[in-house]
């Protein structure tokens with residue numbers, strides 16, 4: 310790592326990014342489906358274009374999650390060797406946040422894929 | 436009992452133990468029998484008689500087998516951990532947590548999700564079946580309407596008949612609160628929501644008489660909101676439907692004729708329809724062929740004259756909260772006449 314000497318920017322925001330993407334994906338998919346069936350396709354109609362839209366949301370969400378995951382990975386520097394300590398130096402906290410962010414990214418990606426699976430199998434508004 | 440309690444000899448304990456063992460085996464036997472009995476019969480999802488229920492039962496058995504495997508694996512692991520001598524390697528906990536806590540559940544849940552989702556469209560498939568059925572949930576009974584392609588509209592209540600081997604699509608609705616229609620032996624349940632039409636496809640695979648019920652708490656007599664489903668051969672079904680489309684038969688005896696007069700005189704017709712007579716209410720079930728139903732009061736009573744009398748005298752006692760007044764003030768002879776008339780409406 311080149312910026313090892315610089316103190317890491319302690320930042321909680323990246324932690325919330327992955328769940329936020331999950332939330333946005335679910336809401337968008339849901340609203341698109343509801344509006345499509347209520348206003349355009351009708352009760353027995355085909356989900357058609359709504360499924361395509363959900364596919365696009367899913368690709369965007371997964372791309373976003375990949376980006377977050379990549380940034381989180383970079384924060385997981387190896388533990389600095391040294392005497393035993395409390396593990397709450399800025400570097401440790403940053404490493405912890407990075408790890409948590411990465412786990413949340415995995416969870417969110419799974420949730421996004423599960424939501425998208427519904428659109429893959431269900432073809433009609435029924 | 437007292438003798439055992441007073442004495443403190445060693446017999447006491449063994450005696451108690453023996454009784455306790457007997458009781459335990461009795462209980463186990465009873466539970467086993469109960470479990471077996473509960474698996475068969477007219478209202479069991481594990482004794483399927485329709486395509487939807489067959490798929491659901493299949494899923495149930497796979498999941499049961501899966502949980503047994505998981506349980507056995509966890510038990511084996513616990514046994515292994517408590518008996519082995521060797522210390523675990525430094526990586527073992529990580530492997531266990533990631534493997535057993537993340538990878539395995541994700542795989543299992545994904546498989547189940549895909550299975551369930553793949554199952555759904557086939558259960559919902561809306562073929563244009565003939566006749567079309569409309570079922571409306573009402574506190575605490577079922578309004579049923581058959582509509583045939585040649586324009587016949589047949590209003591019925593509290594009973595479904597279906598031809599075996601072909602799909603029937605039910606359009607479900609509710610008149611008051613949310614109900615849910617469930618015929619465990621035929622398919623999964625679907626909610627009946629006021630102001631909204633939901634659909635349920637039934638595809639019975641064998642003939643028989645099954646029980647359906649309301650599966651969403653809907654008021655005092657929710658537990659008495661059931662109905663009979665009779666699955667018959669195609670020609671029997673056609674005959675039955677043709678008969679149901681006809682108006683009520685004329686009273687066959689003087690007693691029944693008097694019953695018909697009483698029925699009209701006491702205002703039953705303000706709530707009930709008997710096609711072919713002046714009774715044309717729509718608050719309660721259509722009674723045109725009520726005597727031919729396999730049960731009355733929504734699967735609660737049999738359809739014999741005594742049951743009709745009991746119902747007319749004290750519906751509230753049979754079904755608390757029912758929306759039909761009691762006619763206990765009528766003389767016994769009048770209630771008998773009414774019952775004779777209704778029972779004759781085959």
Ligand SMILES: [Cu+2]
Nearest residue numbers: 614649653660
């Ligand atoms: Cu109900």
